[in-house]
Amino acid sequence: MAGNLVARSVHDLTAAAWFGGSLMGAIGLNGAAADAKDPAERTRLSSKGWMKWAPVQTAAFASHLVADLAIAFENKERIAKQDGVARDTVIKTAVTLAGAAVTLYAGILGKKVDQLADQGGEGATEPRPGASDELKSAQQQLKMLQWAIPALAGAVIILGAKHGEMQRPKNVFAGLRS
Numbered sequence: 001m002a003g004n005l006v007a008r009s010v011h012d013l014t015a016a017a018w019f020g021g022s023l024m025g026a027i028g029l030n031g032a033a034a035d036a037k038d039p040a041e042r043t044r045l046s047s048k049g050w051m052k053w054a055p056v057q058t059a060a061f062a063s064h065l066v067a068d069l070a071i072a073f074e075n076k077e078r079i080a081k082q083d084g085v086a087r088d089t090v091i092k093t094a095v096t097l098a099g100a101a102v103t104l105y106a107g108i109l110g111k112k113v114d115q116l117a118d119q120g121g122e123g124a125t126e127p128r129p130g131a132s133d134e135l136k137s138a139q140q141q142l143k144m145l146q147w148a149i150p151a152l153a154g155a156v157i158i159l160g161a162k163h164g165e166m167q168r169p170k171n172v173f174a175g176l177r178s
Helices: 003-031 039-074 075-082 084-113 133-166 169-177
Strands: none
Touching: 003 039, 003 133, 003 169, 039 075, 039 084, 075 084, 084 133
């Protein structure tokens, strides 16, 4: 029971860090960087901020996955027997892995933008006229991904809450009767 509480807490807190950090970065960090007077500083400041956040995000995500595995191991019988739990576990796992892939790809694009930061930008994810095709492409992709990441992280939080509700005794009993 105590192990489940620790794993659930780590799971929820790390999902919250992933969601909140990505949303704050898209709105706060990228928004503030767009206000820099020097166009090169717009991309450089955003890149620096994201690089400072990356180790925290990586640790949170790794902890999230470990907690996910611990929760799944502890609930393996319920996953196998309770109606809908296996299906929802597969969906949540797929969304989590998709979110991880998108987050990783955004990091790769962010490094590319950082390498090309001297070209500047209208904002962190808005290219300047005359920017190279490589920078334009990376910024345009990041513009979409900066919203996809918190959407996927939010979906993981919602699916985790649904899993939590499915553990209520009345729901377990109803799911086992099905």
